[in-house]
Amino acid sequence: MASYAVIDSIKLSKKKFFRAPQWELKLAIRILISFVVLYFLAAFLFLGVGIYFIAQKSAPEQNPVFLINQFLIYYFGIDLLIRYFVQNLPITNIKPLLIQPISKNKIVQGVMLRSLGSFFNWIPLVILLPFCIVYTLNETTTYTLWIWLLGVLFFAGINNFLVFFINKSRVVAVGLFLLLLLGSVFQNVLGVPLLSFFEKGYDFLFLNPEAVAAPFLLFILTIGVQYVFLKKQLYLDKGFSGKKERIVGSGLTVFDRVGSLGVFIKNDIRLILRNVRARQVVFMGFLFLFYGIIFFTQEVYMESYVMLIFAGIFTTGGFMLTFGQLVPAWDSEYFSFLMCQNIPYRNYLKSKLYLMMFSVVLSLILSLPYLYFGIKIMTIILATAIFNFGMGSFITLYSGAFNATPVKLNVKAKAFENTQNFSFSQLLFTLPKIVLPVLVFYVPFQFFGFTAGIIGLCLTGLLGLLFNGFLLSRIEKTYQKRKHQTLSSFQKT
Amino acid sequence: MITVTNLSKTYGGTLVLELPELSIPKGQRFGLVGNNGAGKTTFFSLLLDLIESSSGRIAINDIDVQSSEDWKPFTAAFIDESYLIGYLTVEEYYYFLGSLRGLSTKEIDEWVLGFESFFNGEILGKKKYLRDLSKGNQKKAGIVGSLIGSPDLVILDEPFANLDPSSQIGLKKLIEDIAKKSTITFLISSHDLTHVTEVCDRIVLLEKGKILKDIKTTPSTLKELESYFSFKE
Numbered sequence: 001m002a003s004y005a006v007i008d009s010i011k012l013s014k015k016k017f018f019r020a021p022q023w024e025l026k027l028a029i030r031i032l033i034s035f036v037v038l039y040f041l042a043a044f045l046f047l048g049v050g051i052y053f054i055a056q057k058s059a060p061e062q063n064p065v066f067l068i069n070q071f072l073i074y075y076f077g078i079d080l081l082i083r084y085f086v087q088n089l090p091i092t093n094i095k096p097l098l099i100q101p102i103s104k105n106k107i108v109q110g111v112m113l114r115s116l117g118s119f120f121n122w123i124p125l126v127i128l129l130p131f132c133i134v135y136t137l138n139e140t141t142t143y144t145l146w147i148w149l150l151g152v153l154f155f156a157g158i159n160n161f162l163v164f165f166i167n168k169s170r171v172v173a174v175g176l177f178l179l180l181l182l183g184s185v186f187q188n189v190l191g192v193p194l195l196s197f198f199e200k201g202y203d204f205l206f207l208n209p210e211a212v213a214a215p216f217l218l219f220i221l222t223i224g225v226q227y228v229f230l231k232k233q234l235y236l237d238k239g240f241s242g243k244k245e246r247i248v249g250s251g252l253t254v255f256d257r258v259g260s261l262g263v264f265i266k267n268d269i270r271l272i273l274r275n276v277r278a279r280q281v282v283f284m285g286f287l288f289l290f291y292g293i294i295f296f297t298q299e300v301y302m303e304s305y306v307m308l309i310f311a312g313i314f315t316t317g318g319f320m321l322t323f324g325q326l327v328p329a330w331d332s333e334y335f336s337f338l339m340c341q342n343i344p345y346r347n348y349l350k351s352k353l354y355l356m357m358f359s360v361v362l363s364l365i366l367s368l369p370y371l372y373f374g375i376k377i378m379t380i381i382l383a384t385a386i387f388n389f390g391m392g393s394f395i396t397l398y399s400g401a402f403n404a405t406p407v408k409l410n411v412k413a414k415a416f417e418n419t420q421n422f423s424f425s426q427l428l429f430t431l432p433k434i435v436l437p438v439l440v441f442y443v444p445f446q447f448f449g450f451t452a453g454i455i456g457l458c459l460t461g462l463l464g465l466l467f468n469g470f471l472l473s474r475i476e477k478t479y480q481k482r483k484h485q486t487l488s489s490f491q492k493t
Numbered sequence: 494m495i496t497v498t499n500l501s502k503t504y505g506g507t508l509v510l511e512l513p514e515l516s517i518p519k520g521q522r523f524g525l526v527g528n529n530g531a532g533k534t535t536f537f538s539l540l541l542d543l544i545e546s547s548s549g550r551i552a553i554n555d556i557d558v559q560s561s562e563d564w565k566p567f568t569a570a571f572i573d574e575s576y577l578i579g580y581l582t583v584e585e586y587y588y589f590l591g592s593l594r595g596l597s598t599k600e601i602d603e604w605v606l607g608f609e610s611f612f613n614g615e616i617l618g619k620k621k622y623l624r625d626l627s628k629g630n631q632k633k634a635g636i637v638g639s640l641i642g643s644p645d646l647v648i649l650d651e652p653f654a655n656l657d658p659s660s661q662i663g664l665k666k667l668i669e670d671i672a673k674k675s676t677i678t679f680l681i682s683s684h685d686l687t688h689v690t691e692v693c694d695r696i697v698l699l700e701k702g703k704i705l706k707d708i709k710t711t712p713s714t715l716k717e718l719e720s721y722f723s724f725k726e
Contacts, residue, residue: 247582247620263592267578274580274622337576340541342565342593409580410624484545 012093037119041126048130052138064135065148068128069202072152073195075124076159077180083120083163084173085283088412095240108230112223115160124156147209152202154215161222165229249273260344264351271330275409278330281322285359288318289366292381296373305445305453308377309438312384315367317392319359321433324396325403327352328479332406332490339487345476349397353472356393360385376450383457387437390461394471395436399429401478404489436460494519494646494678495540499549502535502702510535510702512549517695519645520676522668524693524710526683526718531699533682534572537648540680541570553646566594570648571635579624583616583634586623587641594642601641608637611663628655636664640671648680653688661688668692686722690715 055064094107132149166173186192205211232238249270255262272278295301295311302308314321323330327349331338338348364385371378440460445453464471479486497515501508510532517523525533538544540551542558550557553564570576578586584601591601605617616630623631632655639647653661665688671677683689690696690710698706698721706721708714 245622245625247622250582250585260592263589267581267589270580270585334575334578336538336541336543336572337578339543340565340568340570341590342562484543487543 016093044123044126045130048127049134051127051131052134063206064131065145065206066203068131069199069206072155072202073198074184076155077177077184079120079123079156080159080163080166081177083118083159084166085280086412087115087118087120087160087163088167094234098234104231104234107234108227111230112161112226115164116157118160121156121160124152128152144206144209147212148202148206151205151212151215154212154219157219158215158222161226164226245274261347261350264347265354268330268351268355271409276412277407277409278323280412281326282319284322285319285363288314288322289363291315291318292367292370292377296370296377305380305450306438306442308380309384309441309457310434312380313388313392313434313437315370316360316363316381316385317388317433318363320356320363320388320393320396323359324352324356324393325400325429326407327397327400327403328486329400329403329405329407329490330409333409335490336487339483345479346472349472349476349479352400353393353397356396357389360389360393379454383441383454384437386461387440387457388461390464392433392437392461394464394468394475395429395432398471398475398478399433401475401482401486402429404482404486406490494521494554495680496552496555497549500539500546500551501548502532502539502544503547508702510539512536512704515697515704517678517680519678520672521695522672522679522681522693524681524683524689524696525699526686526689526696527699528722530701532702533699534650535702536699537570537572537650537680537682540648541568567645568648569639569641569644569646570650571632571639571652572648572650574628574631574635577623577631577635577638580622582620582622583626584618586634587638590638590641594644596642604641605637608667611637611660611667613659613663629657629660632656633660633664643675644677646678646680650682651684652681653683653685661685665692686715686718690718 051068052064055062055067059067094111097107128149132145135145166176183194187195205215233240252266252269255265255269258265272282292311292315295307301311328335364381367381367385368378370381437457437460440456441453444456495515495517497512499514500510500512502510509530525536527533535544539546540553540558542562546559550559552558553568556564558564578589581589584605587601587605588598591598596604609617612633616626616634619626623634626634632652636649636652639649652664656664668679668681669692672679679693681689681693694710696706696708696710696714696718697704698708698718706717708717
C-alpha cells in the first residue's frame with residue numbers, strides 16, 4: 001500500500017506532459033511563460049521591497065504593516081474571486097488510481113498537496129517576505145512581524161481550500177462576492193466601516209502575536225474539512241460525475257427573424273452561456289474594462305498618447321481580442337461535423353463578427369464612467385472603440401484562421417497554463433491588432449496634432465466597415481483554404 | 494451515387510488506402526468491414542472531404558468532392574460523437590440541422606415523432622445537453638440527426654457499437670424501413686458481422702487499405718466473413 005507517494009504523482013504529471021502531442025512546442029511555450037512568471041515574480045519582489053519605502057513616504061507616522069493591513073481584505077477577496085474562475089481541483093487525473101492498491105488517504109493527500117503549489121499561494125509570500133526583510137533591516141523589530149507574516153500566509157492557505165467549496169455551489173459563491181462588494185460600497189461610499197473590522201483583525205494579529213492561533217486553527221479546520229470532503233468525493237457518482245446542469249439560453253427566438261444567420265448567433269450565445277471555458281473568457285474580457293484605470297489614474301501617462309491608445313484598445317476590445325482569437329477553435333470539438341454540413345461559411349463567420357462588434361459597443365457603454373477622467377480620455381476610448389468595431393474585429397477574425405489549437409469547451413483553463421491556444425502566429429497577429437491603431441493615431445498626430453490622430457483612428461474603423469463585404473470575402477477564402485489543415489490539427493487533442 | 498477512381502491516401506510514406514476503382518449505385522446499402530487500420534474511417538473521411546487524397550478522385554452524383562461543395566446538401570454522416578454539438582439539447586441540435594436543410598422547427602418536431610420507439614423515451618424532452626447523454630443515447634441521437642431532411646446518401650461509422658440490444662435491433666429495422674420506402678444510399682461500417690450482413694445488400698472487406706472481397710450478400714456471406722476473420726491455425 002505504501003509505495004504511492006507525491007513523487008509518483010509528479011512522475012505521472014511529467015509523463016502526461018512529455019507524451020502530449022506537440023510537446024516540443026508546448027515546452028517552448030512553457031519556457032516563454034516561465035519568463036512571464038519570472039517577470040511577475042520580479043515585479044512582486046520589487047513591490048515587496050518598495051512597499052516599506054512607499055509607506056514611509058506617504059504615511060511616516062504610521063507603521064507600514066498597518067498600511068498593508070488596510071489592503072489585505074481586498075487582496076484576499078479578489079484572490080478568492082480569481083481562484084474561483086481559474087483554480088480547479090485536479091481530481092479527474094486520479095480516477096485511474098482509485099482501483100489501484102493505493103490508500104484513499106494517500107490519494108487525497110496528494111491532491112491537496114498539489115493544490116498548495118498553486119501560483120496564488122506564492123504571491124503573498126513573494127511580496128511580503130522582502131517587505132519583512134526590509135522592515136527588519138530598518139526598524140528595531142521583534143518576532144511579531146514574522147508571526148504576522150505567518151498569519152497572513154495561513155489566510156492565503158485558507159483561501160486555497162475554501163475555493164473548492166465555493167466551486168461546488170454557485171449560490172455560496174455569488175453570496176460571498178456580493179457580501180464583499182456590499183462591504184466595500186459601505187466602507188468607501190457610504191462611510192460605514194464594515195471592512196475595517198478585518199483590518200482591525202490583522203492589526204490585532206500584529207500587536208498580539210499569540211492571536212496567530214486563530215488563523216492557524218482556521219487553516220487546520222479547512223484542511224480537515226477539505227480532507228473529509230475530498231475522501232467522500234472519491235466515488236464515480238460523486239466527485240467524478242459532472243454537475244447536473246440546468247438548461248440556459250433555450251429561448252432566444254428573437255434571432256429566428258434573422259434567418260440562417262440567426263441560427264449561428266443562437267449557437268454562439270449558447271456556446272458562451274453553457275461552457276466553462278467560454279464564460280471564463282467573458283470574465284477576462286470584463287476584467288479588461290478596468291485596464292484603463294491603470295493608465296488613466298497616472299499623471300505620467302497623461303501625455304504619453306501611445307500608452308493611452310493601448311489602454312483604450314484593451315478597454316473597449318478586451319472581449320473581442322480574447323474571444324475572437326479563438327475563432328474557429330471554439331467549434332473545434334465538432335469541427336469535422338460542421339465541415340461536412342451544408343453551412344453557409346459566410347454566416348458562420350458573420351455571427352462571430354457581430355458578436356465581437358456587439359461586445360465593443362457594450363464595452364464602450366460600460367466604459368462611460370471613464371468620463372470622470374475627462375473629455376480627452378473619453379475621446380480616446382470612443383475612437384479606439386470605433387477602430388476596434390470597424391477594423392480590429394476583422395483583423396481578429398482573420399487571425400483566427402491561423403490558430404489551429406483546439407479548445408476544450410467545458411474545461412477550465414488554469415492560470416499560466418493557458419498554453420493550449422497559444423501559438424506564434426497569434427503572437428504575430430497581435431501586431432496589427434495593437435500596433436496598427438497606435439500607428440494610425442501616431443502618424444497624423446505627429447504632423448497635425450491630437451484631433452488628426454483621433455480622426456485617423458475613426459477613419460480606419462469606418463474604412464473597415466465600408467469594405468466589410470470585401471474583407472469578409474477575403475477572410476472566408478482564407479478559412480476555406482485552410483480547412484484541411486485546421487481539421488487535422490483540431491483532431492490532435 | 495459514388496464513383497471512386499484511382500484513390501489513394503498515404504501518411505508519411507505508408508499507404509493506408511488504395512482503391513483503383515469502386516462504384517456504389519443509388520439506393521444500395523453498402524457495408525464496409527475490416528479490422529482496425531483497414532482504412533474504413535479513412536475512406537469515409539476522404540468521401541466527406543475531411544482529409545485530402547494523395548491521388549485520385551471521389552465523386553458523389555458526379556460531383557468531385559474535392560473541388561465542389563455541392564454534394565453537401567444531399568449527404569449526411571454520423572461518424573462519432575464529435576458530430577454532435579455537446580452543449581446543445583437534442584432538440585436544439587435537430588433544429589440546427591433542420592435549418593441547414595431547409596426544415597422549420599415545427600416540421601422537425603413532427604418528423605422526430607416517427608423515432609419515438611427507437612428513442613425508447615430516453616432522448617427527447619429530457620432537458621439535457623448532448624454531452625450529458627450516455628454514449629449509446631448520443632449515438633442514437635446522432636444517427637437520427639443524420640436522417641434529417643431526407644438526404645440521398647447517409648454515412649454511418651460503426652452505428653451498432655455502444656448500442657444496447659434493443660437499440661441494435663431497432664436500428665436494423667429503421668434502416669430496412671427507410672430502404673424500403675426510399676432510395677437513400679447507406680454506407681455502413683461495422684465490426685459486427687451479423688448485423689452488417691443482415692442490413693446490407695453488399696459487403697466490401699478491406700484489409701490494409703485494399704479491397705479483399707466485394708460480395709453481394711447471400712445467406713452464406715456471414716460464414717464466409719467469419720472464416721476470413723478467424724485466426725488461422
